[in-house]
Amino acid sequence: MTKPFAGDFTLQEGLDDSAIAAATRVLKSGRLHRYNTAPGELSEAAQLEQAYAQYQGAHYCLACASGGYAMTIALRASGLEPGEVVLTNGFTLAPVPGAIAAAGGKPLLVEITDNLVIDLDDLERKAKQSGARYLLLSNMRGHLVDMERLSGIVQRHGLILIEDCAHTMGAAWNGRKSGNFGLAGCFSTQTYKHLNSGEGGLLTSDDAEFMARAIILSGSYMLYQRHGATPSADVFERDPARDPQHVRTHGQSARRDPAAAAVAAGRQYRTLERPLPGG
Template sequence: MEKNITLETLAIDGGDRTVQTHFPWPIYDETDVQAVADVVRSGRWGNPDCGDLVETFEQEFAAYCGTKYAVSCVNGSVSLRLALMACGVRPGDEVIVPPYTFIATASTVLEVNCVPVFVDIDPDTYNLDPKAVEAAITERTKVIIPVHFAGLACDMDAIMDIARRHKLRVIEDAAHAHGAEYKGRKLGSIGDVGSFSFQSSKNLTSGEGGMVVTNDENLYRTMASLRNVGRMEGHQWYDHFNPGCNYRITQMQAVLLSRQLNRLDDQTVIRNENGLYLNKLLSNIDGILPLTRSPEATRHCYHLYIFSYDSSAFGGLPRQEFVARLAAEGVPCSTGYPHPLYKQPLFQNKNFMCYAIPESVDYAAVNCPVAERACRDEAVWIFQHAMLGSREDMQSFAEAIRKIQRVVTQA
């Protein structure tokens, strides 16, 4: 009996790539270069003593988000720390966070001497599960940090209702969510504070940088002081009222971000439309399930496009090997986090250094099964710069997946 001969060869085995497009990031032109060069030539590089470009960008970003105030800072980790301190947390307070997020969402909680409480994610969205949030609240809970993961809005109605009933603060971690919306409102503008990152992979970037936005004047003044070595507006340069540090950004970052902000809406529209189209394409492939997007998520900025992978529809091909094949076909992709945050050595070894975390806190027994499955078996990420491609590119992404499926199920 003759052996079955595979008619296609995957790129990983020497065949042609399905996706031929290159997806550059960051995107810039000579006007960005000129704007930064103008600042360099001016010799006025610093902040706050060398001009108003930082303040101008803060005002632009606040207006974009629909908030009264914005405070820039050096990165999205510091922005979370500023928000937590301004919200008045005290040593030993508990802060609810998801386990499926970047380390800063939880490590900044440790930095303010508070206890991260990991709450599982919803299997359909990979965002915080509101029912699990409510079940985790104790008399020590002070803050909830919902992460709009991948740029998909959390269920903010449910989270804000829980926070109001329990008198808790809400800090939106919107590091992935520039330009995304919930019921027409920009993410970051719904809770007490919204926290953003401008790190190099983000949808709005200057290489590094961060921002907090709020409608609360007291929170704004406190965060502005903490960002600027504890100074307060209207007082002398050498008067320090709060335990802040120099977390200021430079004039060069501000002018670059201001330029990039002009492109953000157009880019977000493209990502949003491509995400909706890709949902339709991938929903027709056995074993591929795009994450659910509720009607309330009126705009998704797709910092990541995430789908759930079922190896049984791919001849038992392990997810890691599927992603290696998909990347070889030209799709910028990853398996994402290898394990939930609470399994990091920081938490498992309780390496909390000088921080006043109670001895009773023990992360060895924490288990969030949805996050575990996402990390171990299911999640596949496509990166945001790829979502700026054409509809034909989205078709090629889907074809790359179908090609892999055909080849591995013929073997």
């Protein structure tokens, strides 16, 4: 039995010394942009990508400006077409349908159950009726739906699954971490979330082509080799998303700021490296 959380969601704990020291190092260096690194140096943003990919058990990780940006980038990088329908839970937070709209899509809301999770019968029905290619699943308030049943629906209807794990970082279904069930997992390190860096997002995936496009579209100026958990250079070099015209029309300035990344990384060692209950 794990102990219920007894803290205050709006009065965060202070940051530990390693986080403060790492953020101070960045501030003292004056190199406040993630690509502004000294020769041989790996930015704090890139170190966070490495650490989070390892924690999540994902091949690749992109640290970006917010959880909302992580979702928008994921939709764009996976080839969402203008006006295309994206299935998503009716009970979620505004940044979720907002990310769909920002990526040029059209949210189609799926009902939820009394347990606050997506209603799988309604999902199956709406997937069938709409012929949608996408499901942006928002795992709300720490609750996971039966992910095995959901995966069956995803497979039957050929859906591209992107998980919004802003509320389920570290949660697992039968030992598989939330965020690892589909193409991509999107996380937030905004101050009220599990990792607190003020603002920030993380996008994880095992798909090299997808992650190369995501990194390009996050505002990387083709400096993808300065990322921490990234596909090899040849994946970027053959990706049509490198085309300047595509970057101009689909790219965003969603880079992760290294001082906040330092804070998130510092806290990660303290909080996330504790074993997860039951996993």
